[in-house]
Amino acid sequence: MTTGVGVPAVDEVLAELAALEDPRIRAVNEAHGDDHGVNLSALRAVAKRLKTQQDLARDLWATGDTAARLVALLICRPKAFGPEELDTMLRQARVPKVHDWLVNYVVKKSPHAGQLRLAWFTDPDPVVASAGWALTSERVVKAPDGLDLPALLDTIEARMKDAPDRLQWAMNHTLAQIGIDHPAYRERAVAIGERLEVLKDYPTPPNCTSPFAPIWIREMVRRQQEA
Known part of the structure; x- marks a missing residue:
C-alpha cells in the first residue's frame, strides 16, 4: 500500500527500517541511551532515497519510533515547522540522537x-x-x-x-x-x-x-x- 504513486506509506518505511535492525548495533546504541538498532549509514540511505517529504516526515515523527524519527528529521523541510511545533517535538525528543539531530538538522536551520x-x-x-x-x-x-x-x-x-x-x-x-x-x-x-x-x-x-x-x-x- 502506498500514499500515492511512488510515495511510500509510513508502514512501508517502518517495515524497511525493521528489516535493517541489527541486535549488535542496538546493544551499542542502548548503552548511549538510543533505542534503535539501525546502522546510521543505512538509515541515511533510506532518507536519501525518500528525498524531502514534509508530510511523510510528520507522519514518521508521529509514530514515536526512534529510527523513523531520525529518518523524518532527514527528509523534512526545517523551515516548514512553526515554533510551537518545534517546541512540542523537542519535548518529545528524549532519545539523545533524536534530540541532537532535531536541534542540529532542523532547529538551527529554522527562522x-x-x-x-x-x-x-x-x-x-x-x-x-x-x-x-x-x-x-x-x-x-x-x-x-x-x-x-x-x-x-x-x-x-x-x-x-x-x-x-x-x-x-x-x-x-x-x-x-x-x-x-x-x-x-x-x-x-x-x-x-x-x-x-x-x-x-x-x-x-x-x-x-x-x-x-x-x-x-x-x-x-x-x-x-x-x-
Whole structure:
C-alpha cells in the first residue's frame, strides 16, 4: 500500500527500517541511551532515497519510533515547522540522537531558532534547556553580537558542576566555544574548566580531543594558530 504513486506509506518505511535492525548495533546504541538498532549509514540511505517529504516526515515523527524519527528529521523541510511545533517535538525528543539531530538538522536551520533559544535556555526541564545551550554555542561561534559572554560564564561557573548530564555537556560546549573563539575570555574559560573539572576524566579515544574544556580550548587554539 502506498500514499500515492511512488510515495511510500509510513508502514512501508517502518517495515524497511525493521528489516535493517541489527541486535549488535542496538546493544551499542542502548548503552548511549538510543533505542534503535539501525546502522546510521543505512538509515541515511533510506532518507536519501525518500528525498524531502514534509508530510511523510510528520507522519514518521508521529509514530514515536526512534529510527523513523531520525529518518523524518532527514527528509523534512526545517523551515516548514512553526515554533510551537518545534517546541512540542523537542519535548518529545528524549532519545539523545533524536534530540541532537532535531536541534542540529532542523532547529538551527529554522527562522525561529533565536526565539526558541531564549525560550529553552531557562526551561526547568534540563533536556529542553540543553537545546537552548546548544543554540547558544552556535551563536557564540557564528553570531556573538548581543550575547553577554561574561554573564554566560557566570552561569556556567555557578551551575555546570551540578547540572544533569545532557545539560552539563551542552554548557561545557558553550564554555569551550567561548574560550576558543573569544580570546578576551579565554583565560577565564580555562580557569572555570580547571576549577570545576567537569569531564576531566571523560574517556577519550586515541586521536580525539578531550571534551575537558581546558584541553579542548588549548588544542583548538593551537590548531588555529598553526593553520
